Amino acid sequence: MKMKKAEIDELTRSGVVYFNSKLEMLEDLSCKMYRMDKLTSLWCHFHDYFQIWYVSKGEFLHTIGGQQYRITKGNLFVVPPFTVHRVESPPEQEVEIWGCEFLPAFINERFDDPAGEQFFFDVSYLTYFAHAENATSNQLIFDGVRDNRIRGLMQEMFGEYERRAPFFQIVLKAHLLLLLSIIIRQVNGELVQAGFEKSEKYRDTMTKVIEYIQKNAHEDIKLEDVCAMSNLSKSTFCSLFKEWTGKTFNRYLIDLRISNALRLLQHPSLTVTDVCFAAGFNEVSYFCRIFKNYTGISPNQFRKQAASKRPQN
Known part of the structure; x- marks a missing residue:
């Protein structure tokens, strides 16, 4: 140029x-x-x-x-x-x-x-x-x-x-x-058309996978499991998943679990440990570290902020 x-x-x-x-x-x-x-x-x-x-x-x-x-x-x-x-x-x-x-x-x-x-x-x-x-x-x-x-x-x-x-x-x-x-x-008409046809071909498969992940994010979901479910090789699945969601499989799953954790932390009856496992994380220290990376504050600090904004009876 x-x-x-x-x-x-x-x-x-x-x-x-x-x-x-x-x-x-x-x-x-x-x-x-x-x-x-x-x-x-x-x-x-x-x-x-x-x-x-x-x-x-x-x-x-x-x-x-x-x-x-x-x-x-x-x-x-x-x-x-x-x-x-x-x-x-x-x-x-x-x-x-x-x-x-x-x-x-x-x-x-x-x-x-x-x-x-x-x-x-x-x-x-x-x-x-x-x-x-x-x-x-x-x-x-x-x-x-x-x-x-x-x-x-x-x-x-x-x-x-x-x-x-x-x-x-x-x-x-x-x-x-x-x-x-x-x-x-x-x-790039031919490329666009090929991408559209590919998207349509795998629409039902990817929709099914994403619905499964959203419903079972609290479980121990592994990449191998969803690859088997979709009947696709690991490389093909990862490529399609990134095209479909804009995120890698691991990033999508962590984002979803953090989003669920934000909702669960607003329930006073649940401890941080309860929220950690309910959201799908299997280690509290890891959960707290990832949560702070996403939000800038710890789960306890988030809970306090949420409680201060909650309407008083």
Whole structure:
């Protein structure tokens, strides 16, 4: 996603135009929205930001990665930073183009940290588009529902950018993330469909397993038991369970037991030891340690707080 200064200088000396975000964007906002109703041919150029164009009227030629595309009404394309491309259009051509340009840091400031690790949640929004060889994002055509949604999002983003009402930056970022998620699903259609089919295939099995865990969390449930119940290998089950719940089996079980413990601790008749075993933990010291890791306080402190908030007769 980065290009060395020497490489930039070499391109500009050869006649390729460089558009820099410092000149193109507001000082405190690394995202820019615009609407174009006239298109001047732009010969070979590149920029240090992502560019998304959605065309709601007209057509033109777009050359990127050595491939030429005829972009028409309803098309969208994404150009990653430092990718040389060009646009050709006759001067009399009527167009309506909604544009969004942004730096990766607008998605997450950690993109700007060269020493930082690059494995964080928001990186998934940009990884695919960061590589110009992913040609499927060079010309995207959406069905009627998605097309209307894309157009609506671009118009709303443009409106937020123009009005600049309080907190518009947050709204702009939220809309951009939604826009990127729609595009990512479009370019990964086969993967999305495969994931849906896999989810449906194992829906009954995973529903049964989760219901069993919720009803029997107080028992000594082992991973081997639920694997046998689901008739799946350990690796397949763990993968499916994480996809289905967003947690590993052990994390899900501990979370559920702590949640049950929070409820049980509000009963004055139960001791901490009673709660420990009733929730499914088999050692009091372990239970107290895990409980404090989750809540920041001990079970006894939680009980005292709960008692102080209980209505007095």
